[in-house]
Amino acid sequence: MKDLALGIMELLAISLGVERLHYREFFEDSCSIMRCNYYPPCKEPSHVLGTGPHRDPNSLTILHEDQVGGLEVFTNGKWHKVRPHPDALALSNGRYRSCLHRAVVNEYKERMSLAFFFSPAVDKVVRPVQDLLHGDSVFPARKYPDFTWSVFLRFIRESYRADGDTLLHFSRWLLSQSPVMPSLQDPEMGRDPS
Numbered sequence: 001m002k003d004l005a006l007g008i009m010e011l012l013a014i015s016l017g018v019e020r021l022h023y024r025e026f027f028e029d030s031c032s033i034m035r036c037n038y039y040p041p042c043k044e045p046s047h048v049l050g051t052g053p054h055r056d057p058n059s060l061t062i063l064h065e066d067q068v069g070g071l072e073v074f075t076n077g078k079w080h081k082v083r084p085h086p087d088a089l090a091l092s093n094g095r096y097r098s099c100l101h102r103a104v105v106n107e108y109k110e111r112m113s114l115a116f117f118f119s120p121a122v123d124k125v126v127r128p129v130q131d132l133l134h135g136d137s138v139f140p141a142r143k144y145p146d147f148t149w150s151v152f153l154r155f156i157r158e159s160y161r162a163d164g165d166t167l168l169h170f171s172r173w174l175l176s177q178s179p180v181m182p183s184l185q186d187p188e189m190g191r192d193p194s
Ligand SMILES: O=C(O)CCC(=O)C(=O)O
Pocket: 035, 037, 051, 056, 063, 065, 070, 071, 101, 102, 103, 112, 113, 115
């Protein structure tokens, strides 16, 4: 999975016009997790959700699912079903903003999906590559301060359910903690307690 994710990172760098190996090198020591989701059948599927609407807070998600279907993505003001395909993968990432998605349940069949959440090493400092900071409307100036993945994870786990404004709220929270980021002075201070 890591090889696949690193390959996708290389493609994303190319598509952004960033130096090809930039993200591959950044994620070389990545710290990812895998989660198995199980959705039992439900007689009244229109009244429940398997997974409520959210955006994955990690850098890239590779989702493998069975053929039952249930994943939906919100675009252009509507929920769209993502038809399962034995060879297909779902993806979300940084500037390519994590998409709002959810999983509905099936009236008759159970469903399983396997999500691989690709994330940087905990003490890696996350900052945009200089090539993306032109200060124009396509590549605006910096919007967020430097942070480490461990501090971001702590914020997500303890204070905030990831949505479209996560980075905005996280930045405000981070700047309110201290004028100088503690995690940049001492990586141990930002380490996730789990
Ligand atoms: O099971 C699915 O289709 C989606 C699961 C999901 O969004 C997640 O695990 O973050």
